[in-house]
Amino acid sequence: MDVRPDDLPDGLVIANGAGRVVCFNTAAVRLTGRQHHEALGSPLQAALPLEDLDGRRWWQLTDPYGGPAIRNGHPERNLLLPGGHEVLVAARYVRQRPRGPVERVVVTLRGTEARRRTERSHAELIATVAHELRSPLTSVKGFTATLLAKWERFTDDQKRLMLETVDADANRVTRLIAELLDISRIDSGRLEVRRQRLDIAAAVRRHVEGHIAAGQPAERFAPRIADGLPDLWADPDKIDQVLANLLENAVRHGEGTVTIEVEPAASPREPGEKATAVTVSDEGPGIPEESMSRVFTRFWRGSRRGGTGLGLYIVKGIVEAHGGVITVDRAPAGGARFRFILPVGAPAVLA
Incomplete structure (x- = not known):
């Protein structure tokens, strides 16, 4: 199957051995604002008047046609177009033989928006982790230092309370680290x-x-388990994470009865194959319509603060790693309704 330059998502510019542009695809037009007829046949440095971040003219600096013959291009880097528009540029110098003259210069162009979004996401993740770690670690350090310095001054009940707090905070740190590892793997x-x-x-x-053992009233939960569920092969620990997160959200942020339905379903990706669907819904205020599309993104916390905002992102990653899908909408009683469908799968030795 032939792939045309205009089919490529990235900008593609090719100059011949004389330094004249012979290919300037549609993505390059979009990124540079220069039309095909303006670029084709013109010198490479005129079609792509690039500068580095120090304001030096890039093609004069690198001199692809007259520089050392051992070079084969340059890796992707940030360069500037007129007006300060930033693009990611990589180049390949094509030679018919080693150390021979350059026959073609092939240049690829990409916008920087995707990279900047990734960088912002990483920065937000680091800031969130630092914030979430600071509180429990400060607590652990404070209580342990106090106990070591003044052990004899506290009663057994006071010591127990301090150690229970340290244990809870250590568990919180452990959970956060587990979340980070999951995000990295996803x-x-x-x-x-x-x-x-x-x-x-x-x-x-x-x-x-x-949840009932932790103090929630039993009547708050309404499990509805259908008969005839197909055999399900899945990762028990990972599915426990999914269930724990969805139920915790329903209990903490929802109101009224939390309904958990488990029923047979059709496979979301393989027509005709069996699957199992789990639906968790509550009777709270629900999720605003404008926020539905962001529920499974990093750091989404809804209208209430608290937590890292990473739980539902991890839930979606786990469900999709099983070949399933997860959705969110409004429950009949007005609250949030999360539904995930898992294909029945196969044993690990056969998967």
Whole structure:
């Protein structure tokens, strides 16, 4: 199948051995603002009047046709077009033989918006982590220093309270580190799924019982488990993360009864294949319509602050790593309704 230069998402500029532009694709037109007829046939330095960040003219600085014959181009770097418009530029010098004359200069151009979004996301992640770590670590340091310096002055009950606080804060730090590792694996596509036979109904009941044991009234939960569920092969620890996050959100941010439905469904990606659907809904204020599209992005916290805002991003990554899908909408009672569908999968040795 032939790929035309105009099909490429990045800008492509090719100059011949005489330094004249012979290819200037549509993406290059969009990025530079220069039309095809203006660029084609013109000298490379005129079609792409690039400068480095110090204001030096790039093609005079690098001299691809007259410089050392051992060079084969330059890696991607930030350069400036007239008006200060920043682009990412990489070049390849094509020679017919080693140390021979340059036959073509192939230049690729990309906008910097995607990279800047990534950099901002990383900066936000670092700031969030630093903020979330500061409080528990300060608490741990304060209590341990106090206990070491004044152990004999405290009663056993006071010591127990301090140590319980240290233990809770240490658990908080451990959870945050686990979240960061999950995000790293999701972003790099390396999140491992170790499939085992999973009793999803038992897992749901276990999470509900945990909330009741922690002080929530039993009547607040309404598990509805359908009959005839297909055998589900999934990673128990990962699905526990999903259930824990969705139920915690429903309990903390929702109101009224939290309904958990488990039922057979059609596979979201393989027509005709079996799957299991889990729906968690509440009767609270719900999620504003304008926020629905951002629920599964990093740092989304809704109208209430607290937490890292990473939980639902990780939930989506886990569900998709299983080949499933997750959606959010408004529940019949007005609250938020999260629904994820998992294909039945196969044992790890067969997957």
